[in-house]
Structure formats: C-alpha cells, structure tokens
Amino acid sequence: MTKRYLDIVEVRQLDWLLGSAADAMIICDAVGRIILANPPLLRMFDYDANDLIERPIELLLPEPARRVHVGLRTDYFKDPRTRSMASGRELSGRRSNGTEFPIEVSLSPLQAQQGVSLVMVTVHDISARKQAEQALRKTQDELRQLAGHLEHIKEEERKRIAQEIHDELGGLLAGIKAYVSVYIERETRAGRPAEPLLVDAVALADNGFQAVRKVITDLRPSVLDQLGVWAALEWYADQIEKRSKLVCSCAIDNHVTSLQIEPEISTMLFRVVQEALTNVVRHANASSVSVHATTDDTTLVISIQDNGTGFNADSKLTGDSWGITGMGERARYFGGEVTVTGSMDQGTCVRLSLPFEKLRSRH
Numbered sequence: 001m002t003k004r005y006l007d008i009v010e011v012r013q014l015d016w017l018l019g020s021a022a023d024a025m026i027i028c029d030a031v032g033r034i035i036l037a038n039p040p041l042l043r044m045f046d047y048d049a050n051d052l053i054e055r056p057i058e059l060l061l062p063e064p065a066r067r068v069h070v071g072l073r074t075d076y077f078k079d080p081r082t083r084s085m086a087s088g089r090e091l092s093g094r095r096s097n098g099t100e101f102p103i104e105v106s107l108s109p110l111q112a113q114q115g116v117s118l119v120m121v122t123v124h125d126i127s128a129r130k131q132a133e134q135a136l137r138k139t140q141d142e143l144r145q146l147a148g149h150l151e152h153i154k155e156e157e158r159k160r161i162a163q164e165i166h167d168e169l170g171g172l173l174a175g176i177k178a179y180v181s182v183y184i185e186r187e188t189r190a191g192r193p194a195e196p197l198l199v200d201a202v203a204l205a206d207n208g209f210q211a212v213r214k215v216i217t218d219l220r221p222s223v224l225d226q227l228g229v230w231a232a233l234e235w236y237a238d239q240i241e242k243r244s245k246l247v248c249s250c251a252i253d254n255h256v257t258s259l260q261i262e263p264e265i266s267t268m269l270f271r272v273v274q275e276a277l278t279n280v281v282r283h284a285n286a287s288s289v290s291v292h293a294t295t296d297d298t299t300l301v302i303s304i305q306d307n308g309t310g311f312n313a314d315s316k317l318t319g320d321s322w323g324i325t326g327m328g329e330r331a332r333y334f335g336g337e338v339t340v341t342g343s344m345d346q347g348t349c350v351r352l353s354l355p356f357e358k359l360r361s362r363h
C-alpha cells in the first residue's frame with residue numbers, strides 16, 4: 001500500500017525510526033493521508049495500524065474540528081519543504097471510541113527519496129497539563145473572589161468603626177466640652193475669672209475632636225458616601241497637597257461625573273487612586289502629580305501621573321509590596337485593569353481602566 005509513495009527500504013527505515021520513538025508519531029503524505037503510525041500513537045488513540053493507514057489524518061480529530069481541518073489541510077501539508085511547519089499547536093484529539101482529549105501537535109517536513117514530500121506529525125496528550133491549568137485558573141478565580149470579599153468586609157468594618165468612633169468618642173468629647181464650657185460660662189456670669197485649667201481642658205477637647213475627625217476620615221472619608229467618588233478624589237488631592245509638598249491637581253472630565261457607578265466600585269476607584277497617590281508621596285520624589293478621569297468610547301480611564309523618579313514595575317515588586325498588586329487585584333475583581341509604567345525622565349503613570357458595562361455590576 002505504501003509502495004505508491006516510497007520504496008520498501010525507505011518504509012522500513014521510517015518504520016524503525018517511529019518504532020523507536022517514545023512520542024506518539026505519524027507520517028503523512030503531502031495531502032494528509034496517514035502512511036505510518038507508531039505504537040504510542042496507536043495506544044493513545046486506541047486504533048490498530050490497519051484502521052489508520054491510508055486514511056486521512058482528520059480521522060484522529062473530532063467531527064467539528066475535522067471539517068475545519070480539511071479546509072486547512074492544504075495549508076498544513078502543502079509543499080512541506082517550502083513552508084514552516086506548525087509546532088506546539090493545541091487541538092482536540094478523538095479516540096476510536098469517540099472520546100475526546102486535548103492534544104498538542106507538531107509537524108515537521110520529511111524529504112523522502114524520489115522527491116516525495118512527507119510530514120512527520122508528533123502528538124502529545126496534554127490532558128494532565130490542561131487539567132492542571134484549569135485547576136490553577138479555578139484557584140486564581142477563587143482567590144480573587146476571596147480577596148474581593150475580604151476587601152468588602154474590610155470596607156464595611158472601616159465604615160462601622162468610623163461610625164462608632166464618631167458616635168462614642170465624638171459624643172464623649174462633646175459631652176466633656178459642653179459640661180466644662182457651661183461651668184466656665186456660669187463662673188464668668190457670676191463675675192469670677194475662668195479657671196485656666198478648665199479653659200485648657202476645652203482646648204484639649206477641641207484637639208481631641210480634630211484627632212477623631214482625622215482618624216475617621218482616614219478610615220473612610222465620609223465625602224465618598226455623601227458626595228460620591230469624584231468629589232472624594234478632589235477632596236483627597238487637596239489633602240495630599242496639604243499634607244505633603246506635592247502640587248496635586250485633579251481633573252474630572254464633565255461626562256465622567258454623569259456616569260452611574262455602584263458604591264462598591266466607587267470605593268474601589270477611590271482606593272486605587274489613594275494607593276497610587278500614597279506611593280507618589282512615599283517613593284516618587286516628585287514635585288507634582290495629576291489625577292485625570294476621562295473616558296474613551298467604551299471605558300472609564302483614571303490616570304495618576306507624577307514627575308518623579310519613575311520605576312520599573314516588573315522589577316520593583318517584592319514580597320513586601322502589596323500596594324501595586326492590590327491595585328491590580330481590586331480592579332480585576334470588578335473587570336478592570338491597572339497598568340503601571342515608569343521611566344526616569346517621565347515619572348510614573350498608573351492607569352486604571354474599567355469598561356462602562358462593569359460600572360454597575362460586579363462582573
């Protein structure tokens with residue numbers, strides 16, 4: 001049967017070559033007909049050699065892939081001497097009993113005598129690798145869900161603690177201040193001078209108020225809940241200017257403010273910008289930073305650009321730096337993306353993008 005293509009010596013040589021190979025291999029002619037198949041391949045697809053010889057190679061593919069493959073076959077097998085062959089191509093294989101499994105296929109050209117062009121096909125069963133990849137993807141997904149859930153709990157907890165500090169500690173300080181103030185007023189009305197220690201106590205209560213307000217705001221700025229993310233970003237940029245020597249500008253494009261955004265997503269946007277700005281203050285050695293919120297056709301884009309030392313995000317991330325990893329994870333949880341680019345002469349740019357359709361839903 002193979003005489004049509006090759007002389008008998010050549011077939012024996014090829015047969016020996018394939019027989020001694022540990023990998024599953026087939027040799028096809030230039031139109032994709034199987035000439036030889038070695039034992040590992042026959043075992044992999046559960047065929048006898050006689051079932052395969054002279055049959056088209058598509059027999060080893062499932063039905064839908066077969067049709068596509070027949071269409072492509074001329075490309076795969078046409079004149080193998082002159083074209084580069086596919087290597088590591090992932091396909092589905094089909095055993096004789098119809099079951100399917102993932103395979104990786106590599107083709108290499110073979111030049112037989114009398115100018116006959118052949119193709120050597122090596123097949124690897126990649127079921128285990130695919131299962132491992134799937135398990136890894138599942139674990140990554142679960143970890144992302146867990147991180148998102150923990151983020152949600154943390155944010156709720158911050159809200160609760162801020163509220164409690166406000167009500168309990170704020171109430172306590174207000175009470176102390178009120179009692180002492182009333183006493184001082186009574187004494188003053190009675191013509192007695194105010195006791196300096198009590199006047200100091202009122203001033204201390206005022207300082208206490210400020211400290212409480214700062215703790216509450218650091219936990220969760222109320223402007224975020226009351227006026228939304230854009231006002232919160234403007235407010236935060238203002239805070240950065242006041243607390244550091246940076247010039248911090250914040251430009252929110254008009255149409256951005258009309259976007260409807262879920263509260264959880266607002267929190268995510270705020271926290272990502274907050275971390276980016278904190279990094280600028282801590283690491284960039286910059287004199288200015290700008291926050292810009294805009295849109296392209298389909299996506300909300302917030303960029304934070306500083307004029308500092310810049311850095312290479314790929315090489316700088318260590319086990320202790322969670323800020324940049326956290327920004328990416330937070331954004332990904334809601335279907336967005338964070339990219340960090342930096343160079344010595346252009347500073348660092350953190351770019352957060354989130355498609356419009358993700359603004360109102362978690363996934």
Ligand SMILES: Nc1ncnc2c1ncn2[C@@H]1O[C@H](COP(=O)(O)OP(=O)(O)OP(=O)(O)O)[C@@H](O)[C@H]1O
Pocket residue numbers: 279280282283284285306308309310311316317318320321322323324325348
């Ligand atoms: N804007 C920036 N300019 C220059 N270097 C930066 C900038 N942002 C980040 N870096 C560098 O990238 C590193 C990683 O940042 P990342 O926010 O992940 O961690 P971190 O700020 O060091 O710690 P944390 O986990 O508390 O955020 C920083 O240590 C710093 O060297």
Ligand SMILES: [Mg+2]
Pocket residue numbers: 275278279322323324
């Ligand atoms: Mg950081």
